[in-house]
Amino acid sequence: MRRLGAVLLVQWAAGGAMGDAADYLGINPKGGQYSTTAGLHRWLHDHGSTDFTRALRNLACDLDAITAPINYRRRREALHNWALTRDTWQEITSCLPPVPGHIQPNLDDRKRQEASAFVWAQVTRGEPLFAPRTIEEEQPEGLRRAWLNQRSSTWGKLARPGRIHHFTALRGLLLQHAEHLIRKIDSDQADSWSSRG
Incomplete structure (x- = not known):
């Protein structure tokens, strides 16, 4: 969930494909290390994708408000x-x-x-x-x-x-x-x- 969330945040900010966002983050896109797992599918089923998307959008707003972000x-x-x-x-x-x-x-x-x-x-x-x-x-x-x-x-x-x-x-x-x-x-x-x- 954490990897997928990070990839989606970068994709929203920069555009492009999920694989490009994963590469930017140093996550191996060919290894599928950002793709959804059975556990994440279960969580999304139980909580709904709306909660996940809302949480990411809130996080994106928080990140936008940071005046001196760290360049990881x-x-x-x-x-x-x-x-x-x-x-x-x-x-x-x-x-x-x-x-x-x-x-x-x-x-x-x-x-x-x-x-x-x-x-x-x-x-x-x-x-x-x-x-x-x-x-x-x-x-x-x-x-x-x-x-x-x-x-x-x-x-x-x-x-x-x-x-x-x-x-x-x-x-x-x-x-x-x-x-x-x-x-x-x-x-x-x-x-x-x-x-x-």
Whole structure:
């Protein structure tokens, strides 16, 4: 629903096809990631398409009233091939509080990749599904598959760490880094941040 709503808002503002609007937003139009699902069909059936359209029109009015809108597309473009560098990752993880005991958290490249996706999602307000996976792409095929199997678990712990102190601390540091990137991107005229951490 959220993807379809975003695509429709862009289509209303710019005209053109839904696929063009999805492309503008960085959503894969060929993958149908903005099309209606069975759940959305059910919701529309229960609530009516009028409520959905009315909610989008109200949102469009609210967006029109914003005097200094945030350019999320610029942020997505700036972080198009971005990932936390090893040096930045080391700097962030060195600030983590010590974990008692001899079983220590894993801070390998897989976690650096998921942390990068988390930061990307915070900066762009996108879904981590659409984050660049430059660290993962450098890995052998078998390792990429293994990483894929652990992706949602790590993402879930970063998104909602609960009582896991390590992930609570890591999330806080990653949010700080995201705010740092937001300030830099929004005030900088550079077109690409792909080589920066």
